[in-house]
Amino acid sequence: MKLLEKIKSSPGLKAFILLLIRPARNPRPRLWVRLLVNPFVHKRGHRAVVRRRSRIDVFPWNKFSVGQYTTIEDFCTVNNGSGDVVMGDYVRVGIGSVVIGPVTMGSGSGLGQNVFISGFNHGYQDGSRNSSRQPLDIKPTVIEEEAHIGANSVVLPGVTIGKRSQIGAGSVVTRNIPPFSVAVGNPARVIKTYNHETGEWERVKAVEKV
Helix, strand or coil: CHHHHHHHHCHHHHHHHHHHHCCCCCCCCCHHHHHHCHHHHCEECCCCEECCCCEEECCCCCCEEECCCCEECCCCEEECCCCCEEECCCCEECCCCEEECCEEECCCCEECCCCEEECEECCCCCCCCCHHHCCCEECCEEECCCCEECCCCEECCCCEECCCCEECCCCEECCCECCCEEEECCCCEEEEEEECCCCEEEECCCCCCC
């Protein structure tokens, strides 16, 4: 712990350690980290599958946890450099999707093809500096259990998508979606909710702003 505090308190030492872990201005861990460190730090559940053509850019200082029977398909990108990426059991991440932490995906949830989910925005408050040199605006994103996101959708930082909700293809989710809802569009709005008494998905009388 004292060593870690010493590294954090020394900008020069911190920069040197980071350079050992990843190339400058390249948010990807070096090969030795991927091969010799990450397998012992990050959790992968029983029969979880991460396809070889995915880009799993995960670092040892944040969590990357994949539950049992979870699948990350080809051509996906996962990055935990700015926050934990935690996927429960039986999660499926569709081909070409991008997940940038902090993001939590509950068990049984899923992403269609080419979905983008992030837990941060680039800071831009200081108009005199390039936003890439400003602190990140980190807002954890949560996909609750058994919620599914349609192909080509975008989920913005800080959003929670409720349990068993469905997001239509091509939607842009800018605000929280309640559990047991169907939401579509840009920005995504709830068009149906599940009635537990009748056992049916019912259209909302007026489109809700969420």
